[in-house]
Amino acid sequence: KMPVITLRKEGKMKLGSSEVEITNGTRIYDVYQKTEVSERYRHRYQFNKKYLEEFKNGDLVWSGFSKKGTPVAMELKGHPFFIAVQYRPEFKSRPNRAHPLFGEFIKACYENKR
Template sequence: MQVACIEFARNVLGLKEANSTEFDERTSDPIIMLIEGKDREKIGGTLRLGEYPTTVQPGTLCNKLYNSELIHERHRHRYEFNNDYREQFEKAGMVFSGTYKDQNLVEVVELKDHPFFIAAQYHPEFTSRPSKPNPLFKGLIDHIINDEK
């Protein structure tokens, strides 16, 4: 999700220097930043780690895939989407379909007019099993199979 947001900022919004502060601390457009209140010099133990609830917007692809307005997924990261850019992204067609309400953190993004584009901040691979794939993976495979018919 983080890299997808950087790409969107650069190629849709025209913010050619957009980046994550993980990759470029001095970027003029920090689309992805260290979790609020964390000191880059003392980042040990600052991961957002474990299961967190995600509130899903009704009518979105995420809502369709999970068939729920509240999901719980596992995280392991310390960088987040910079909400200062949220309005700009939304006006250009990005949908923020999942959020962690307690801290207003972006969890899932989609492209409004794309047949199947979804990216998540959490790790769907952590909950996938061969006989029970995470809804994001299952949805992608189902879309590919059904789109070819």
């Protein structure tokens, strides 16, 4: 059986900035308003692309991909703000200029408070 999450090739750390291709029509696209963004990474793991097909008709949607086609962002259909990313948005966030994902998360919390 193949693991869903695997070590990157040779277990090498992915460090630094890299382009992310954002899928139009997704919640994360609404956040960025762009189909391509540059984000910073620091990890050794990745999603096993052999499992991509199993997500095609489900509620979890892959909404961002590396240039090599590896999924790096996903979201839950119909949820006010369920976005998970492989990259590190905190590396690009500042006290006076929040990363767009953090700003939109806070906005979604406020709009959906009980």
